[in-house]
Amino acid sequence: MKILVCIKQVPDSETAFRVDKDTGWVRPKGQTKYWMNHADEFAVEEAVLIKETRPDTVVDALTVGPERAAQVLERAMGMGADGAVHLLVPEEGYLSPLSIASLIAAYASDKGYGLILAGVMAEDDMQGQVGPLLAELLSLPCATSVIFEELSPDGGMVYVEREIEGGQRDILELDLPAVLTVQTGINKPRYSSLSNLLRAKKQKAFVINRDKLPSVEDREKILRADYPRKSRTGVVLEGDQGEKAVQLLQILKEKAFL
Protein backbone atom coordinates (compact mmCIF):
# COMPACT_ATOMS: atom_id res chain seq x y z
CA MET A 1 0.00 0.00 0.00
CA LYS A 2 1.08 3.54 -0.70
CA ILE A 3 0.75 6.05 2.13
CA LEU A 4 0.93 9.81 1.73
CA VAL A 5 1.79 11.94 4.77
CA CYS A 6 1.16 15.69 4.53
CA ILE A 7 3.63 17.70 6.58
CA LYS A 8 4.00 21.40 7.18
CA GLN A 9 6.95 23.51 8.22
CA VAL A 10 5.98 25.98 10.94
CA PRO A 11 7.86 28.62 12.96
CA ASP A 12 8.65 27.49 16.51
CA SER A 13 6.28 28.61 19.25
CA GLU A 14 8.60 31.33 20.63
CA THR A 15 8.67 33.28 17.37
CA ALA A 16 7.63 36.92 17.61
CA PHE A 17 5.60 38.40 14.76
CA ARG A 18 5.36 41.84 13.29
CA VAL A 19 2.39 43.01 11.28
CA ASP A 20 3.72 44.41 8.02
CA LYS A 21 1.83 47.66 7.44
CA ASP A 22 2.36 47.60 3.65
CA THR A 23 1.17 44.10 2.92
CA GLY A 24 -1.15 43.77 5.92
CA TRP A 25 0.46 40.40 6.49
CA VAL A 26 2.61 39.10 9.34
CA ARG A 27 6.30 38.38 9.27
CA PRO A 28 8.41 36.66 11.85
CA LYS A 29 10.71 39.05 13.69
CA GLY A 30 14.43 38.38 13.56
CA GLN A 31 16.02 34.97 13.08
CA THR A 32 13.29 32.35 12.89
CA LYS A 33 13.65 28.72 13.78
CA TYR A 34 11.36 26.37 11.88
CA TRP A 35 10.35 22.84 12.70
CA MET A 36 7.94 20.20 11.49
CA ASN A 37 4.44 20.79 12.81
CA HIS A 38 4.30 18.51 15.87
CA ALA A 39 1.12 16.66 14.90
CA ASP A 40 2.75 15.88 11.54
CA GLU A 41 5.68 14.17 13.26
CA PHE A 42 3.16 11.82 14.81
CA ALA A 43 1.60 11.28 11.36
CA VAL A 44 4.98 10.39 9.83
CA GLU A 45 5.74 8.04 12.73
CA GLU A 46 2.36 6.32 12.31
CA ALA A 47 3.08 5.75 8.61
CA VAL A 48 6.53 4.35 9.38
CA LEU A 49 5.03 2.06 12.04
CA ILE A 50 2.57 0.71 9.45
CA LYS A 51 5.46 0.14 7.08
CA GLU A 52 7.29 -1.87 9.73
CA THR A 53 4.38 -4.30 10.06
CA ARG A 54 3.51 -4.38 6.34
CA PRO A 55 6.61 -4.71 4.23
CA ASP A 56 4.80 -3.84 0.96
CA THR A 57 4.18 -0.30 2.23
CA VAL A 58 5.67 2.77 0.58
CA VAL A 59 5.55 6.07 2.48
CA ASP A 60 5.73 9.44 0.70
CA ALA A 61 6.02 12.68 2.65
CA LEU A 62 4.63 15.79 0.97
CA THR A 63 4.83 19.46 1.81
CA VAL A 64 3.45 22.62 0.23
CA GLY A 65 5.64 25.61 0.89
CA PRO A 66 8.64 27.76 -0.01
CA GLU A 67 12.21 26.57 -0.52
CA ARG A 68 12.94 26.41 3.21
CA ALA A 69 10.18 23.82 3.73
CA ALA A 70 12.47 21.17 2.18
CA GLN A 71 13.93 20.83 5.68
CA VAL A 72 10.84 18.99 6.97
CA LEU A 73 10.95 16.57 4.05
CA GLU A 74 14.47 15.68 5.05
CA ARG A 75 13.31 15.14 8.61
CA ALA A 76 10.48 12.87 7.39
CA MET A 77 12.91 10.80 5.34
CA GLY A 78 15.24 10.73 8.31
CA MET A 79 12.39 9.09 10.23
CA GLY A 80 11.94 6.52 7.49
CA ALA A 81 9.70 7.92 4.73
CA ASP A 82 10.68 6.46 1.34
CA GLY A 83 9.97 9.42 -0.89
CA ALA A 84 9.56 13.19 -0.62
CA VAL A 85 7.37 15.49 -2.67
CA HIS A 86 7.73 19.27 -2.52
CA LEU A 87 4.92 21.30 -4.04
CA LEU A 88 6.89 24.49 -4.27
CA VAL A 89 5.20 27.81 -3.62
CA PRO A 90 8.20 30.11 -3.97
CA GLU A 91 6.79 33.26 -2.41
CA GLU A 92 6.30 33.69 1.37
CA GLY A 93 2.86 34.67 2.60
CA TYR A 94 -0.59 33.38 3.40
CA LEU A 95 -1.82 30.19 1.80
CA SER A 96 -5.44 29.40 2.51
CA PRO A 97 -6.26 25.85 3.65
CA LEU A 98 -8.33 25.44 0.48
CA SER A 99 -5.41 26.33 -1.76
CA ILE A 100 -3.10 23.96 0.14
CA ALA A 101 -5.62 21.12 0.05
CA SER A 102 -6.30 21.74 -3.65
CA LEU A 103 -2.62 21.54 -4.53
CA ILE A 104 -2.23 18.31 -2.58
CA ALA A 105 -5.41 16.89 -4.13
CA ALA A 106 -4.21 17.76 -7.63
CA TYR A 107 -0.96 15.92 -6.99
CA ALA A 108 -2.42 12.93 -5.14
CA SER A 109 -5.54 12.25 -7.21
CA ASP A 110 -3.96 9.75 -9.64
CA LYS A 111 -1.20 8.28 -7.47
CA GLY A 112 -3.21 5.45 -5.91
CA TYR A 113 -2.60 6.24 -2.25
CA GLY A 114 -4.45 3.80 0.02
CA LEU A 115 -4.08 5.99 3.08
CA ILE A 116 -3.47 9.71 3.44
CA LEU A 117 -2.35 11.07 6.79
CA ALA A 118 -2.23 14.69 7.93
CA GLY A 119 -1.88 16.37 11.31
CA VAL A 120 -5.00 17.36 13.23
CA MET A 121 -4.00 21.04 13.15
CA ALA A 122 -1.07 23.20 12.09
CA GLU A 123 0.47 25.16 14.96
CA ASP A 124 0.88 28.33 12.91
CA ASP A 125 -2.48 28.98 11.24
CA MET A 126 -4.52 26.63 13.50
CA GLN A 127 -7.12 25.91 10.80
CA GLY A 128 -7.74 22.20 11.27
CA GLN A 129 -8.98 22.17 7.71
CA VAL A 130 -6.46 20.75 5.26
CA GLY A 131 -7.09 17.06 6.06
CA PRO A 132 -10.91 17.10 5.81
CA LEU A 133 -10.81 19.46 2.79
CA LEU A 134 -8.42 17.13 1.02
CA ALA A 135 -10.66 14.14 1.79
CA GLU A 136 -13.69 15.85 0.30
CA LEU A 137 -11.80 17.04 -2.78
CA LEU A 138 -10.75 13.44 -3.38
CA SER A 139 -14.19 12.05 -2.35
CA LEU A 140 -12.62 9.92 0.38
CA PRO A 141 -13.96 9.12 3.84
CA CYS A 142 -12.22 10.98 6.64
CA ALA A 143 -11.70 10.83 10.38
CA THR A 144 -10.10 13.67 12.31
CA SER A 145 -8.20 13.73 15.59
CA VAL A 146 -7.20 10.08 15.33
CA ILE A 147 -5.52 8.71 18.45
CA PHE A 148 -5.45 5.02 17.44
CA GLU A 149 -5.69 3.24 14.10
CA GLU A 150 -5.33 -0.30 12.84
CA LEU A 151 -5.59 -1.50 9.27
CA SER A 152 -7.59 -4.63 8.56
CA PRO A 153 -5.37 -7.55 7.47
CA ASP A 154 -6.58 -7.33 3.86
CA GLY A 155 -5.94 -3.58 3.79
CA GLY A 156 -9.53 -2.80 2.84
CA MET A 157 -10.52 -0.95 5.98
CA VAL A 158 -9.12 0.97 8.89
CA TYR A 159 -10.35 0.81 12.48
CA VAL A 160 -10.06 4.22 14.09
CA GLU A 161 -10.46 5.83 17.48
CA ARG A 162 -10.82 9.58 17.34
CA GLU A 163 -10.35 11.71 20.38
CA ILE A 164 -13.26 13.88 21.43
CA GLU A 165 -13.80 16.28 24.34
CA GLY A 166 -12.53 15.33 27.77
CA GLY A 167 -10.45 12.39 26.55
CA GLN A 168 -13.36 10.27 25.31
CA ARG A 169 -13.10 8.40 22.02
CA ASP A 170 -15.41 7.84 19.08
CA ILE A 171 -14.87 4.46 17.49
CA LEU A 172 -15.36 3.99 13.77
CA GLU A 173 -14.35 2.03 10.73
CA LEU A 174 -13.58 3.54 7.34
CA ASP A 175 -13.22 1.92 3.94
CA LEU A 176 -9.86 2.58 2.31
CA PRO A 177 -8.63 4.69 0.68
CA ALA A 178 -9.25 7.23 3.43
CA VAL A 179 -7.83 10.36 4.99
CA LEU A 180 -6.97 10.44 8.70
CA THR A 181 -5.82 13.46 10.64
CA VAL A 182 -3.54 12.40 13.44
CA GLN A 183 -3.68 13.77 16.97
CA THR A 184 -0.49 14.20 19.01
CA GLY A 185 0.25 11.39 21.46
CA ILE A 186 -0.80 8.54 19.11
CA ASN A 187 2.80 7.21 19.22
CA LYS A 188 6.33 8.35 20.10
CA PRO A 189 7.94 10.00 17.06
CA ARG A 190 11.47 8.69 16.54
CA TYR A 191 14.65 10.62 15.93
CA SER A 192 16.09 10.64 12.43
CA SER A 193 18.58 7.87 11.83
CA LEU A 194 21.92 8.70 10.32
CA SER A 195 21.57 6.21 7.47
CA ASN A 196 18.15 7.57 6.58
CA LEU A 197 19.45 11.13 6.69
CA LEU A 198 22.30 10.26 4.35
CA ARG A 199 19.81 8.66 1.98
CA ALA A 200 17.61 11.77 2.16
CA LYS A 201 20.56 13.99 1.27
CA LYS A 202 21.30 11.85 -1.77
CA GLN A 203 17.79 11.11 -2.92
CA LYS A 204 16.43 14.71 -3.02
CA ALA A 205 12.75 15.56 -3.06
CA PHE A 206 10.59 15.49 -6.17
CA VAL A 207 9.80 19.18 -6.72
CA ILE A 208 6.75 20.50 -8.58
CA ASN A 209 6.20 24.21 -8.96
CA ARG A 210 2.68 25.37 -8.12
CA ASP A 211 2.33 26.85 -11.64
CA LYS A 212 2.23 23.30 -12.91
CA LEU A 213 -0.80 22.49 -10.78
CA PRO A 214 -4.33 23.85 -11.13
CA SER A 215 -5.12 26.73 -8.79
CA VAL A 216 -8.34 27.63 -7.02
CA GLU A 217 -9.73 30.96 -6.03
CA ASP A 218 -9.83 31.75 -2.34
CA ARG A 219 -13.26 31.88 -0.80
CA GLU A 220 -12.42 34.43 1.83
CA LYS A 221 -10.38 37.59 1.82
CA ILE A 222 -7.93 38.66 4.49
CA LEU A 223 -8.85 42.15 5.61
CA ARG A 224 -6.02 42.51 8.06
CA ALA A 225 -3.73 40.81 10.49
CA ASP A 226 -3.37 42.44 13.88
CA TYR A 227 -2.22 41.95 17.45
CA PRO A 228 -4.74 40.53 19.93
CA ARG A 229 -7.37 43.02 21.00
CA LYS A 230 -7.63 41.45 24.42
CA SER A 231 -5.07 43.54 26.16
CA ARG A 232 -3.23 42.46 29.21
CA THR A 233 -4.90 43.24 32.50
CA GLY A 234 -2.52 41.34 34.77
CA VAL A 235 0.55 42.84 36.40
CA VAL A 236 3.88 42.23 34.73
CA LEU A 237 6.54 41.76 37.37
CA GLU A 238 9.69 43.84 36.88
CA GLY A 239 13.21 43.55 38.22
CA ASP A 240 15.71 40.72 38.42
CA GLN A 241 14.71 37.12 39.14
CA GLY A 242 15.11 37.50 42.90
CA GLU A 243 12.96 40.62 42.97
CA LYS A 244 10.26 39.00 40.90
CA ALA A 245 10.28 35.98 43.20
CA VAL A 246 9.82 38.18 46.28
CA GLN A 247 7.00 40.13 44.60
CA LEU A 248 5.21 36.93 43.60
CA LEU A 249 5.45 35.53 47.13
CA GLN A 250 4.08 38.78 48.48
CA ILE A 251 1.10 38.71 46.14
CA LEU A 252 0.36 35.08 46.94
CA LYS A 253 0.54 35.79 50.67
CA GLU A 254 -1.64 38.91 50.45
CA LYS A 255 -4.29 36.86 48.72
CA ALA A 256 -3.85 34.14 51.39
CA PHE A 257 -2.92 31.49 48.83
CA LEU A 258 0.32 30.72 50.63
Added chain:
Amino acid sequence: MKGSIVIITEHNKGQVAASTYELLAMAEEIRQGRPLDVIAVVLGAEAETAAQEMAKATGEPVVAIQNQHLALYNSELYKDLLVDILPQLDPVFVLVGQTTQGLDFAPGLAICLKAGCITGVDAVFREEGDIYFSRVMYNGKIVLDLAPLTKTTVLTVQPGSFKARRDIATTPGSVELRKSTAEPKKTRSLGTKRARQEDAGLAEADVIVSAGRGTGKKENLGLIQRLAALFPRSAVAGSRPVCDSGWLEYKKQVGLTGATVSPRVYIACGISGTIQHTVGMQGSGFIVAISTDPNAAIFNIADVCIVEDLTTFIPTLIEAYEESKGYV
Protein backbone atom coordinates in the same frame (compact mmCIF):
# COMPACT_ATOMS: atom_id res chain seq x y z
CA MET B 1 -35.46 35.26 -0.36
CA LYS B 2 -33.33 37.25 2.01
CA GLY B 3 -31.13 34.34 3.00
CA SER B 4 -30.58 32.74 6.36
CA ILE B 5 -28.22 31.88 9.13
CA VAL B 6 -28.37 28.16 9.73
CA ILE B 7 -27.33 26.80 13.10
CA ILE B 8 -26.21 23.21 13.24
CA THR B 9 -27.32 21.88 16.60
CA GLU B 10 -24.89 19.70 18.48
CA HIS B 11 -26.53 17.39 20.95
CA ASN B 12 -25.89 14.29 22.96
CA LYS B 13 -28.83 11.88 22.68
CA GLY B 14 -31.23 14.78 22.30
CA GLN B 15 -29.61 17.10 24.87
CA VAL B 16 -28.47 20.32 23.21
CA ALA B 17 -24.84 21.31 23.82
CA ALA B 18 -24.15 24.65 25.49
CA SER B 19 -21.97 25.68 22.52
CA THR B 20 -25.05 25.60 20.25
CA TYR B 21 -26.72 28.35 22.28
CA GLU B 22 -23.59 30.42 21.80
CA LEU B 23 -24.11 30.10 18.04
CA LEU B 24 -27.52 31.69 18.51
CA ALA B 25 -25.92 34.64 20.23
CA MET B 26 -23.52 35.01 17.34
CA ALA B 27 -26.40 34.80 14.85
CA GLU B 28 -28.05 37.65 16.74
CA GLU B 29 -24.91 39.77 16.33
CA ILE B 30 -24.79 39.06 12.60
CA ARG B 31 -28.45 39.96 12.31
CA GLN B 32 -27.86 43.39 13.74
CA GLY B 33 -25.87 44.16 10.62
CA ARG B 34 -27.84 42.13 8.15
CA PRO B 35 -31.46 41.02 8.46
CA LEU B 36 -31.27 37.29 7.91
CA ASP B 37 -33.61 34.54 9.09
CA VAL B 38 -32.28 32.17 11.71
CA ILE B 39 -33.04 28.48 11.34
CA ALA B 40 -31.71 25.64 13.47
CA VAL B 41 -31.08 22.21 12.02
CA VAL B 42 -30.96 19.08 14.16
CA LEU B 43 -29.77 15.70 12.94
CA GLY B 44 -29.98 12.48 14.92
CA ALA B 45 -31.82 9.36 15.91
CA GLU B 46 -33.46 11.45 18.63
CA ALA B 47 -33.56 14.65 16.64
CA GLU B 48 -37.05 15.60 17.75
CA THR B 49 -36.19 15.88 21.43
CA ALA B 50 -33.34 18.30 20.71
CA ALA B 51 -35.48 20.16 18.17
CA GLN B 52 -38.25 20.78 20.73
CA GLU B 53 -35.68 22.04 23.22
CA MET B 54 -34.17 24.40 20.65
CA ALA B 55 -37.56 25.71 19.52
CA LYS B 56 -38.59 26.39 23.09
CA ALA B 57 -35.37 28.04 24.15
CA THR B 58 -34.96 30.25 21.11
CA GLY B 59 -38.30 30.87 19.46
CA GLU B 60 -36.68 30.27 16.07
CA PRO B 61 -37.85 27.69 13.53
CA VAL B 62 -36.16 24.30 13.70
CA VAL B 63 -35.82 21.61 11.08
CA ALA B 64 -35.19 18.16 12.52
CA ILE B 65 -34.02 15.20 10.49
CA GLN B 66 -34.57 11.91 12.19
CA ASN B 67 -32.40 9.05 11.06
CA GLN B 68 -31.94 5.83 12.98
CA HIS B 69 -28.35 5.50 11.77
CA LEU B 70 -27.45 8.62 13.70
CA ALA B 71 -27.66 7.21 17.21
CA LEU B 72 -23.95 7.94 17.03
CA TYR B 73 -22.38 10.90 15.22
CA ASN B 74 -21.28 9.94 11.70
CA SER B 75 -19.45 12.50 9.59
CA GLU B 76 -20.40 11.01 6.24
CA LEU B 77 -24.11 10.87 7.00
CA TYR B 78 -24.00 14.34 8.57
CA LYS B 79 -22.54 15.78 5.38
CA ASP B 80 -24.95 13.86 3.14
CA LEU B 81 -28.02 15.00 5.04
CA LEU B 82 -26.83 18.60 5.33
CA VAL B 83 -25.97 18.82 1.66
CA ASP B 84 -29.50 17.70 1.00
CA ILE B 85 -31.29 20.16 3.20
CA LEU B 86 -29.12 23.26 3.37
CA PRO B 87 -29.67 24.56 -0.18
CA GLN B 88 -33.42 24.62 0.56
CA LEU B 89 -32.75 26.99 3.47
CA ASP B 90 -30.71 29.43 1.37
CA PRO B 91 -27.93 29.93 3.93
CA VAL B 92 -25.54 32.84 3.87
CA PHE B 93 -23.83 31.58 7.00
CA VAL B 94 -23.80 28.06 8.40
CA LEU B 95 -22.73 28.17 12.05
CA VAL B 96 -21.10 25.12 13.62
CA GLY B 97 -19.50 24.87 17.05
CA GLN B 98 -15.74 24.39 16.95
CA THR B 99 -15.89 21.14 18.84
CA THR B 100 -14.13 17.94 17.84
CA GLN B 101 -17.37 17.07 16.05
CA GLY B 102 -17.86 20.42 14.32
CA LEU B 103 -14.31 20.50 13.10
CA ASP B 104 -14.72 16.96 11.80
CA PHE B 105 -17.48 17.68 9.27
CA ALA B 106 -17.48 21.46 8.64
CA PRO B 107 -14.60 21.74 6.13
CA GLY B 108 -15.90 18.82 4.02
CA LEU B 109 -19.41 20.26 4.14
CA ALA B 110 -18.09 23.56 2.80
CA ILE B 111 -16.56 21.78 -0.19
CA CYS B 112 -19.86 20.01 -0.92
CA LEU B 113 -21.73 23.32 -0.77
CA LYS B 114 -19.07 25.19 -2.81
CA ALA B 115 -18.92 27.42 0.22
CA GLY B 116 -16.08 29.13 2.05
CA CYS B 117 -14.95 27.80 5.40
CA ILE B 118 -13.57 29.82 8.30
CA THR B 119 -12.62 27.91 11.43
CA GLY B 120 -11.84 29.12 14.94
CA VAL B 121 -14.07 32.19 14.69
CA ASP B 122 -14.17 34.10 17.97
CA ALA B 123 -15.75 37.44 17.01
CA VAL B 124 -17.94 39.05 14.39
CA PHE B 125 -17.68 42.65 13.19
CA ARG B 126 -19.65 44.92 10.94
CA GLU B 127 -17.99 47.56 8.86
CA GLU B 128 -19.88 49.67 6.32
CA GLY B 129 -22.56 47.04 5.95
CA ASP B 130 -20.05 44.25 5.48
CA ILE B 131 -19.69 41.45 7.95
CA TYR B 132 -16.36 39.94 8.80
CA PHE B 133 -15.01 37.43 11.23
CA SER B 134 -11.90 37.18 13.31
CA ARG B 135 -9.86 34.21 14.42
CA VAL B 136 -6.45 33.82 16.04
CA MET B 137 -3.32 32.14 14.78
CA TYR B 138 0.27 31.61 15.93
CA ASN B 139 -0.77 30.36 19.38
CA GLY B 140 -2.95 33.43 19.89
CA LYS B 141 -0.28 36.00 19.05
CA ILE B 142 -1.96 37.29 15.90
CA VAL B 143 -5.59 38.01 15.05
CA LEU B 144 -6.79 37.61 11.50
CA ASP B 145 -9.88 39.36 10.13
CA LEU B 146 -11.51 37.60 7.17
CA ALA B 147 -14.37 38.56 4.91
CA PRO B 148 -16.33 35.89 3.02
CA LEU B 149 -16.20 36.00 -0.79
CA THR B 150 -18.76 33.31 -1.53
CA LYS B 151 -22.53 33.25 -1.29
CA THR B 152 -22.37 30.75 1.54
CA THR B 153 -19.75 30.44 4.27
CA VAL B 154 -19.45 27.68 6.84
CA LEU B 155 -18.07 28.99 10.14
CA THR B 156 -16.85 27.01 13.12
CA VAL B 157 -17.11 29.08 16.26
CA GLN B 158 -14.77 28.82 19.21
CA PRO B 159 -16.77 27.77 22.31
CA GLY B 160 -16.82 30.49 24.95
CA SER B 161 -16.56 33.36 22.47
CA PHE B 162 -20.23 34.33 22.67
CA LYS B 163 -22.56 34.40 25.65
CA ALA B 164 -25.14 31.64 25.28
CA ARG B 165 -28.62 32.81 24.29
CA ARG B 166 -31.51 30.70 25.59
CA ASP B 167 -34.84 30.82 27.41
CA ILE B 168 -35.81 34.17 26.00
CA ALA B 169 -38.57 33.11 23.63
CA THR B 170 -42.15 33.89 24.62
CA THR B 171 -43.53 31.56 21.99
CA PRO B 172 -41.64 28.50 20.85
CA GLY B 173 -40.46 28.28 17.26
CA SER B 174 -41.95 25.83 14.80
CA VAL B 175 -40.53 22.35 14.48
CA GLU B 176 -40.53 20.61 11.14
CA LEU B 177 -39.75 16.93 11.46
CA ARG B 178 -38.41 15.03 8.48
CA LYS B 179 -37.54 11.37 8.36
CA SER B 180 -34.56 9.99 6.55
CA THR B 181 -33.42 6.44 5.99
CA ALA B 182 -30.11 7.26 4.32
CA GLU B 183 -27.12 5.20 5.41
CA PRO B 184 -23.42 6.02 5.38
CA LYS B 185 -21.50 3.98 2.84
CA LYS B 186 -17.84 4.20 3.75
CA THR B 187 -17.88 5.28 7.38
CA ARG B 188 -19.29 3.11 10.16
CA SER B 189 -19.70 4.53 13.64
CA LEU B 190 -19.20 1.78 16.21
CA GLY B 191 -19.43 3.46 19.57
CA THR B 192 -17.84 5.72 22.12
CA LYS B 193 -15.51 4.89 24.94
CA ARG B 194 -13.98 6.63 27.88
CA ALA B 195 -10.26 6.14 27.59
CA ARG B 196 -9.02 7.65 30.81
CA GLN B 197 -10.16 8.01 34.36
CA GLU B 198 -10.91 11.32 35.97
CA ASP B 199 -8.23 12.63 38.25
CA ALA B 200 -9.87 13.50 41.53
CA GLY B 201 -6.69 15.28 42.62
CA LEU B 202 -7.12 18.03 40.02
CA ALA B 203 -10.77 18.65 40.86
CA GLU B 204 -10.02 18.96 44.57
CA ALA B 205 -6.84 21.01 44.42
CA ASP B 206 -6.81 24.62 45.58
CA VAL B 207 -3.62 25.29 43.70
CA ILE B 208 -2.57 23.68 40.43
CA VAL B 209 0.97 24.06 39.13
CA SER B 210 0.95 23.17 35.46
CA ALA B 211 3.91 22.22 33.28
CA GLY B 212 4.09 23.05 29.56
CA ARG B 213 6.49 22.20 26.76
CA GLY B 214 8.72 24.98 28.11
CA THR B 215 9.57 22.64 31.00
CA GLY B 216 12.10 21.32 28.52
CA LYS B 217 12.75 17.84 29.84
CA LYS B 218 11.30 15.30 32.18
CA GLU B 219 13.94 15.94 34.84
CA ASN B 220 12.68 19.52 35.19
CA LEU B 221 9.30 18.25 36.35
CA GLY B 222 10.91 17.95 39.77
CA LEU B 223 10.92 21.76 39.86
CA ILE B 224 7.21 21.88 39.13
CA GLN B 225 6.59 19.35 41.91
CA ARG B 226 8.73 21.27 44.38
CA LEU B 227 6.85 24.47 43.55
CA ALA B 228 3.51 22.70 44.06
CA ALA B 229 4.73 21.35 47.40
CA LEU B 230 4.89 24.91 48.78
CA PHE B 231 1.09 25.05 48.76
CA PRO B 232 -1.34 23.04 50.86
CA ARG B 233 -3.93 21.09 48.79
CA SER B 234 -1.98 21.44 45.58
CA ALA B 235 -1.62 19.28 42.47
CA VAL B 236 0.62 19.07 39.41
CA ALA B 237 -0.93 19.12 35.92
CA GLY B 238 0.33 19.71 32.39
CA SER B 239 -0.39 20.75 28.84
CA ARG B 240 -0.88 18.20 26.12
CA PRO B 241 2.70 17.98 24.82
CA VAL B 242 3.91 17.16 28.35
CA CYS B 243 1.48 14.24 28.53
CA ASP B 244 2.24 13.18 24.94
CA SER B 245 5.90 12.93 25.93
CA GLY B 246 5.00 10.67 28.82
CA TRP B 247 6.33 13.10 31.44
CA LEU B 248 2.90 13.11 33.09
CA GLU B 249 -0.05 10.75 32.86
CA TYR B 250 -2.85 11.76 30.50
CA LYS B 251 -5.25 12.17 33.37
CA LYS B 252 -3.16 15.19 34.38
CA GLN B 253 -3.77 16.96 31.08
CA VAL B 254 -5.70 20.21 31.24
CA GLY B 255 -7.60 21.54 28.25
CA LEU B 256 -10.10 20.79 25.51
CA THR B 257 -9.28 17.09 25.34
CA GLY B 258 -8.25 16.83 28.99
CA ALA B 259 -9.61 18.05 32.29
CA THR B 260 -11.42 21.31 32.94
CA VAL B 261 -10.20 22.77 36.21
CA SER B 262 -11.00 25.84 38.28
CA PRO B 263 -8.66 25.95 41.27
CA ARG B 264 -8.17 29.09 43.35
CA VAL B 265 -4.72 29.47 41.83
CA TYR B 266 -3.34 28.11 38.53
CA ILE B 267 0.37 28.54 37.90
CA ALA B 268 1.20 27.97 34.22
CA CYS B 269 4.89 27.18 33.74
CA GLY B 270 6.23 27.16 30.17
CA ILE B 271 2.76 27.14 28.62
CA SER B 272 2.06 29.39 25.63
CA GLY B 273 -1.68 29.74 26.15
CA THR B 274 -3.32 28.25 23.06
CA ILE B 275 -7.09 28.19 23.16
CA GLN B 276 -7.12 24.37 23.42
CA HIS B 277 -5.30 24.69 26.73
CA THR B 278 -6.95 27.81 28.13
CA VAL B 279 -10.52 26.51 27.70
CA GLY B 280 -9.61 24.03 30.41
CA MET B 281 -8.27 26.49 32.98
CA GLN B 282 -9.60 29.98 32.32
CA GLY B 283 -12.17 29.56 35.10
CA SER B 284 -9.34 29.50 37.67
CA GLY B 285 -9.61 32.11 40.40
CA PHE B 286 -6.12 33.56 40.01
CA ILE B 287 -3.65 32.84 37.20
CA VAL B 288 0.12 33.17 37.39
CA ALA B 289 2.08 32.60 34.17
CA ILE B 290 5.81 32.02 33.75
CA SER B 291 7.19 31.98 30.20
CA THR B 292 10.34 33.14 28.46
CA ASP B 293 8.25 34.53 25.60
CA PRO B 294 7.01 38.05 26.46
CA ASN B 295 4.38 37.76 23.69
CA ALA B 296 2.93 34.45 24.86
CA ALA B 297 -0.89 34.53 24.78
CA ILE B 298 -1.07 33.07 28.29
CA PHE B 299 -0.10 36.54 29.55
CA ASN B 300 -3.35 37.94 28.12
CA ILE B 301 -5.36 35.98 30.65
CA ALA B 302 -2.88 35.90 33.56
CA ASP B 303 -3.23 37.99 36.70
CA VAL B 304 0.52 37.92 37.27
CA CYS B 305 2.91 37.76 34.29
CA ILE B 306 6.51 36.66 34.79
CA VAL B 307 8.83 36.68 31.80
CA GLU B 308 11.55 34.32 33.01
CA ASP B 309 13.20 31.00 32.36
CA LEU B 310 11.41 28.58 34.64
CA THR B 311 14.47 26.41 35.15
CA THR B 312 16.17 29.21 37.03
CA PHE B 313 13.17 31.19 38.24
CA ILE B 314 11.44 28.37 40.11
CA PRO B 315 14.56 27.51 42.17
CA THR B 316 14.94 31.21 42.98
CA LEU B 317 11.30 31.36 44.02
CA ILE B 318 11.58 28.31 46.25
CA GLU B 319 14.72 29.71 47.82
CA ALA B 320 13.04 33.06 48.47
CA TYR B 321 10.12 31.25 50.06
CA GLU B 322 12.36 29.23 52.34
CA GLU B 323 14.25 32.34 53.30
CA SER B 324 11.04 34.11 54.18
CA LYS B 325 10.11 31.17 56.41
CA GLY B 326 13.49 31.32 58.06
CA TYR B 327 14.52 27.85 56.87
CA VAL B 328 17.92 29.03 55.74
